[in-house]
Amino acid sequence: MTATLASVPVRSRSFAFILGSPRSGGNTETLARYAAEGLPPDSTSGWLNLCDLPLPAQPAGPVPSGAEKVLLDATLESTDIVVASPLHWYSVSAATKLYLDYWARWIALPDVSFRERMRGKNLWAVTAYARGDDRDTEPLTGMLRRTADYLAMEWRGALLARAHRPGDLEADPAILSRAAGFFDPRD
Template sequence: MSNQRFLFITGSARPDGNTDALARQAASHLPDTARQEWLNLDDLPLPPFRDMRHAADGVPDPVGNEKILFDATLAATDIVIASPLYWYSVSASVKLYVDYWAGWLYRKDLGFKSGMRGRTLWGVTVLAERDEAQADPLVGMLHKTADYMHMDFGGVLLGNGSRPGDVLRDERALRRAEQFFAAARHGLPRVSVQV
């Protein structure tokens, strides 16, 4: 029985957009034993991140939506960031979510950094450009985040589309989606690859 828990963090400015559709295509190929949790950052808005590590009172406890995201993140074995490509990187809501990781890191009692070690970070993005190198900054941001956190990096699934539903006509992306979580399906070691 699998104890894999996939947390899908979706951060699109458009509900039910192409990135969500591609992420769901990939998720449909996960084993039935892998648990899936989907959290849309629009449903869990966060206030602007404040760096409180040097404040007299320190970093406060996560509360409200932050607590929901913290608990789900720490409980996951695999975190999938599903963000459209915005200005060559992740969306503002995804960037804000990852900024909160910095606060969680400075609370040693939360055990965030040690808890994330060995987990796997994945990415899914859809871009309007045909030149997939345009997504290199997004891929780099996720890869470096995984490295810093001592996480495995599963890679980034890329698709093409602009208008709603476009990615479902991107046959190359749909073929990639079938195999994207292959290592997770078969219990194989994860490697850092961009697909």
């Protein structure tokens, strides 16, 4: 008996939103939450704030524990990882960079199979920036795109918005429209 497309189960998607802003409820988080309203209906999402889950500059031991274990598990269990970081000096925030630095540690852990388990996952970015234009985000998006390439992930793109003060996003219908369609379920 051959399987038809209709009989093949479709795996629902699980989104891990990694919030890297030092300010809770800032423009980047707000933009990510607007975008999350457009997630596919059968998907799930989890929100992890790196300020609530601080990672030490150096890992505490040979086996992940505490905040590191929470972040590792969320990263591995998700089909889609959304890095939501404001633009800081043309790149991600320090907390976000440290989280990504831990990926190198996780690759080296023998019992984790991090590289293999990341293959095929989707990597997205959401960022708000106060000044300049989208070209100023190229180092941030370039780093994340290359990270996706390195791990054989799918780079799904970046949702970018210029927003300096609270309320700037809500005052721009074009930004809200882009956010609403960012996680288009037809993709």
